[in-house]
Amino acid sequence: MHRAAPFFVAVLALGTFATAQEPTIPVPETIRAEGVPAIPRSIASALNRYQNIRTATFQGWDEDKPRAVYITTRFADTMQVHHVAAPGAARRQLTFLPERVLGASPRPRRDQFLFTMDEGGAENYQLFLQDRAGGEPVRLSDGKSRHASPKWSPSGELLAWSSNARNGKDMDLYVASPADPAFRRLLKEVSGQWTVADWSPDGKRVAVEEAVSINESYVHLVDVATGAVETITPRPAADAPKVAVGGPRWSKDGKAIFYTSDKGNESRRLARYDLETGAETWLTQGVPWDVEEFDLSDDGMRVVAVTNEDGQSVPHVYQTATGAEIGNPSPPVGRLSGVEFRPDAHEIGFTLDSAQASSDVFSIDLAQRPGNGAVGPLERWTESETGGLDVSTFVSPELIHYRSFDGKTIPAFVYRPAAKSAGPRPVLIQIHGGPEAQFRPGFMGRLNYLINELGIVLIEPNVRGSDGYGKSYLKLDDGFLREDPVKDVGSLLDWVASQPDLDKSRVAVAGGSYGGFMSLAVQTTYNDRIKCGIDVVGISNFVTFLQNTQGYRRDLRRAEYGDERDPKMREFLERVSPLKNADKIKTPILVVQGANDPRVPLSESEQLVAAVKKNGVPVWYVVGKNEGHGFAKKSNQDYQQAVEVLFLKSFLLGEPGAGK
Numbered sequence: 001m002h003r004a005a006p007f008f009v010a011v012l013a014l015g016t017f018a019t020a021q022e023p024t025i026p027v028p029e030t031i032r033a034e035g036v037p038a039i040p041r042s043i044a045s046a047l048n049r050y051q052n053i054r055t056a057t058f059q060g061w062d063e064d065k066p067r068a069v070y071i072t073t074r075f076a077d078t079m080q081v082h083h084v085a086a087p088g089a090a091r092r093q094l095t096f097l098p099e100r101v102l103g104a105s106p107r108p109r110r111d112q113f114l115f116t117m118d119e120g121g122a123e124n125y126q127l128f129l130q131d132r133a134g135g136e137p138v139r140l141s142d143g144k145s146r147h148a149s150p151k152w153s154p155s156g157e158l159l160a161w162s163s164n165a166r167n168g169k170d171m172d173l174y175v176a177s178p179a180d181p182a183f184r185r186l187l188k189e190v191s192g193q194w195t196v197a198d199w200s201p202d203g204k205r206v207a208v209e210e211a212v213s214i215n216e217s218y219v220h221l222v223d224v225a226t227g228a229v230e231t232i233t234p235r236p237a238a239d240a241p242k243v244a245v246g247g248p249r250w251s252k253d254g255k256a257i258f259y260t261s262d263k264g265n266e267s268r269r270l271a272r273y274d275l276e277t278g279a280e281t282w283l284t285q286g287v288p289w290d291v292e293e294f295d296l297s298d299d300g301m302r303v304v305a306v307t308n309e310d311g312q313s314v315p316h317v318y319q320t321a322t323g324a325e326i327g328n329p330s331p332p333v334g335r336l337s338g339v340e341f342r343p344d345a346h347e348i349g350f351t352l353d354s355a356q357a358s359s360d361v362f363s364i365d366l367a368q369r370p371g372n373g374a375v376g377p378l379e380r381w382t383e384s385e386t387g388g389l390d391v392s393t394f395v396s397p398e399l400i401h402y403r404s405f406d407g408k409t410i411p412a413f414v415y416r417p418a419a420k421s422a423g424p425r426p427v428l429i430q431i432h433g434g435p436e437a438q439f440r441p442g443f444m445g446r447l448n449y450l451i452n453e454l455g456i457v458l459i460e461p462n463v464r465g466s467d468g469y470g471k472s473y474l475k476l477d478d479g480f481l482r483e484d485p486v487k488d489v490g491s492l493l494d495w496v497a498s499q500p501d502l503d504k505s506r507v508a509v510a511g512g513s514y515g516g517f518m519s520l521a522v523q524t525t526y527n528d529r530i531k532c533g534i535d536v537v538g539i540s541n542f543v544t545f546l547q548n549t550q551g552y553r554r555d556l557r558r559a560e561y562g563d564e565r566d567p568k569m570r571e572f573l574e575r576v577s578p579l580k581n582a583d584k585i586k587t588p589i590l591v592v593q594g595a596n597d598p599r600v601p602l603s604e605s606e607q608l609v610a611a612v613k614k615n616g617v618p619v620w621y622v623v624g625k626n627e628g629h630g631f632a633k634k635s636n637q638d639y640q641q642a643v644e645v646l647f648l649k650s651f652l653l654g655e656p657g658a659g660k
Contacts, residue, residue, distance in 0.1 A: 428648070
């Protein structure tokens with residue numbers, strides 16, 4: 001799972017509706033649209049500013065410069081790598097490719113960087129090496145398999161990563177030398193999903209993570225010369241609780257491994273594992289929230305850990321020698337990610353966004369100042385364009401907690417428009433994917449148009465099974481409990497009905513990926529309580545999904561949803577799948593799908609659309625021919641959003657003449 005942008009990207013406003021005389025926008029050649037009315041050209045001008053909000057993401061320090069960073073940002077259709085020489089300096093574009101660049105990793109002791117890119121959203125990630133000065137990138141991978149988690153050795157001479165090149169399923173470990181194309185070998189043949197996390201300081205071993213499920217994972221140390229494996233977090237006894245361990249990092253002296261773990265605890269704490277004694281020391285013992293990421297300074301003196309506290313990111317700084325918490329920075333409230341120490345310094349770089357600020361790159365020097373012990377100020381490296389909009393006017397959400405059918409408390413974020421309303425407002429309930437994801441109250445981007453201009457109240461629930469609230473909450477939707485999070489949305493509909501400022505007769509539901517399943521499940525279970533629904537790359541039948549999702553993902557998904565090969569589980573999965581209940585969808589539906597989606601295949605949407613069409617209700621269907629698990633290319637996103645707004649104007653807001 002990943003912390004990616006929501007699949008239901010934005011639902012935008014339409015100023016006027018198409019008439020016979022009004023010009024319309026063409027359907028892009030990269031889109032297949034069925035049942036979708038012509039979209040008036042006036043949408044483009046109405047949405048232009050919101051569609052030109054940009055973001056920047058921190059990718060790492062350039063250690064060959066006194067103080068410079070690599071970032072990814074978009075100036076054309078896709079995210080590309082840029083170099084920024086100083087805080088506030090110009091962004092110099094380094095890659096110019098038709099596909100999105102998913103991440104970049106500076107090569108130690110070289111003026112080069114590695115980047116990852118796929119084609120058409122198929123997620124067969126390839127590894128490329130490029131000089132910072134420019135030139136053509138060199139592909140290091142095979143061009144067809146999936147390659148992930150590339151990590152440079154401390155010297156920059158070797159690269160280790162995971163790949164399913166052997167059989168298309170298992171993520172084996174590989175090592176290669178970019179300077180010597182002849183040196184490439186299978187480091188370790190494995191069964192399952194193993195990812196490279198870090199190299200030892202002497203470059204002789206790598207720390208890797210083996211993922212069985214979100215509730216079960218292990219840390220191993222692999223010898224680069226021999227492939228020998230040492231497991232430092234062994235499997236528990238059959239009757240003992242499973243443990244989730246993640247993000248292993250070597251201490252700078254090579255004597256310990258740091259990682260996050262929920263061992264004996266509801267949340268994931270930061271642990272230090274002594275390689276000689278096997279003793280674990282817990283650094284975040286007093287923090288009752290998950291540690292979502294951390295990094296260590298080059299001198300080994302500091303470790304910064306970022307905790308997820310009710311959806312907000314909070315950094316904590318500790319002395320590695322004593323575990324004492326010291327001089328914590330205080331960045332603005334929001335989501336902080338990608339934290340990394342600058343080489344040979346105590347300055348950390350990171351990405352930060354909030355309700356009133358698009359994602360940008362910042363840094364803080366954690367070196368304590370003489371006299372008062374305070375850390376350095378927050379420095380801004382990038383200032384992404386926001387389409388000329390005053391983002392300070394964007395609303396912040398209200399965090400609510402409502403009671404579900406069984407008495408459990410469910411958190412949700414409610415975005416209410418700032419402008420006054422003459423009556424109860426329409427509502428859109430949007431459900432995140434994963435299912436082990438979590439809605440975080442960061443920058444909403446284009447969705448702010450929905451709130452500010454259309455006056456729709458947006459509700460983002462973290463139904464049971466969401467991350468961030470402890471491992472017990474995370475497990476509440478596993479296997480035969482799959483219907484319970486749908487009931488959580490039913491209870492949310494009850495909450496909406498109890499609010500005098502919300503219009504219970506005008507409620508829509510939307511979601512992407514697993515959230516797409518949830519949207520479909522709400523449409524089949526509570527169809528009489530909603531006006532319409534939007535499903536983006538959603539699961540329509542768990543059995544066909546598990547049979548057709550890519551092999552490298554199948555066992556991880558079975559650990560969450562259940563094994564369809566078991567007759568009892570298969571019967572249950574069939575019964576709760578929206579496709580089985582598609583005849584109950586009597587309200588309009590919009591389905592969005594990427595043709596190259598490796599996670600939730602095109603067939604999931606095709607069969608759902610065919611079934612719902614038999615009900616005689618409006619069915620709008622949009623397929624991105626060159627997209628995967630959600631639309632990544634701006635031109636496709638723009639069309640998708642225009643369709644979404646026309647759909648909501650037609651069927652949620654009931655605008656006369658819309659969608660005709």
